[in-house]
């Protein structure tokens with residue numbers, strides 16, 4: 216049952232052919248059966264989800280029309296859920312139970328959805344493989360020896376393995392799009408400010424954005440409708456109108472220009488990935504789009520700029536985990552010792568590395584040389600996009616230079632890990648929306664086509680993504696573990 220799309224589940228519920236409790240029981244059963252192999256979930260709220268589904272079974276008729284009535288879903292474990300443990304996959308938040316819901320959690324609930332659990336991730340969303348979780352590995356449903364990508368690897372794997380019809384993730388430098396590509400599902404990073412970040416455990420506040428993992432582009436547009444909008448609790452949320460992002464999906468690509476960029480390509484780009492993406496661009500051309508070459512000349516500085524700016528913001532955001540205000544506290548004879556022990560025991564290696572890089576980049580003697588220059592580079596990257604979007608409506612690139620890599624392959628070489636974000640990071644620096652759509656296989660593993668759009672123009676982005684998905688047909692076999700798609 217749960218391999219159905221959100222739209223299919225809703226249609227069945229609304230026709231009265233099934234009940235919320237049946238879908239929820241089915242999802243929970245699948246999680247019990249399949250998740251021991253995949254490891255997508257850190258917390259499963261069996262009791263809460265079952266009780267809520269039962270209550271919805273008996274809901275009055277007017278509630279049945281709600282946009283997400285009876286649909287089960289999962290949230291990345293960096294989104295606060297009232298009364299449900301929220302760890303950001305860190306030891307330092309091991310026993311943290313938030314007293315409030317993130318705005319996205321509240322919105323999905325108000326729309327009638329059923330939250331079944333919290334998914335694994337890289338600690339504080341720092342990583343590209345979910346190997347930095349303090350708790351467990353998440354395996355790629357297409358190859359259990361390979362990573363699911365990161366940092367939202369649990370959400371991507373949960374959708375790919377057919378455990379839930381959709382899940383939310385967060386994307387700071389590619390954390391939705393890259394795991395979506397690795398796991399063969401759709402992943403959407405909206406424009407910065409489109410979705411409220413209230414209740415999202417902050418990593419790099421000028422880059423973080425929440426978005427959905429789904430099986431279809433239509434579902435991604437549908438979920439975006441439910442989570443977007445100005446929120447007075449997040450002053451960075453944009454006062455943009457809540458549009459119906461599904462409205463233009465059927466319009467096709469006739470008359471649209473797709474920009475192809477070659478400047479980002481690196482030596483590390485797998486030939487099979489390039490071939491699959493070129494095939495996808497060809498499909499769009501055949502569907503009626505005009506394909507033009509555009510240039511993003513500063514994009515090869517994006518990784519360097521990001522890995523200064525994101526750690527700088529993280530070092531400031533993570534200062535609050537001091538053993539006093541949240542979660543874990545280690546004892547010490549002096550206050551300083553208590554801080555030191557709490558933070559040394561509570562944070563993992565990658566988090567410590569970023570705090571150190573960030574603190575260094577912000578320190579008075581180095582601020583101009585590193586942080587300020589990285590900010591200047593960010594502006595140049597934004598301008599590159601503005602110039603490129605004079606000539607095209609949407610830009611197409613690979614989502615990641617490789618397919619899913621093996622566990623341990625990049626853990627000893629942080630730079631190699633960072634380079635996996637080369638195609639995704641520019642969009643975060645510029646604040647523009649991006650989506651990854653499965654576009655085939657390379658050596659038996661899924662490849663993602665990344666499409667990038669103008670700020671607040673998710674409609675055109677989704678329209679192109681949907682047209683591609685329609686023209687493409689079925690490109691992926693079912694994963695080796697989980698439930699057939």
Ligand SMILES: NC(=O)C[C@H](N)C(=O)O
Nearest residue numbers: 340341342387388389390
């Ligand atoms: N958080 C993200 O979007 C992923 C990125 N690879 C990072 O480690 O920062």
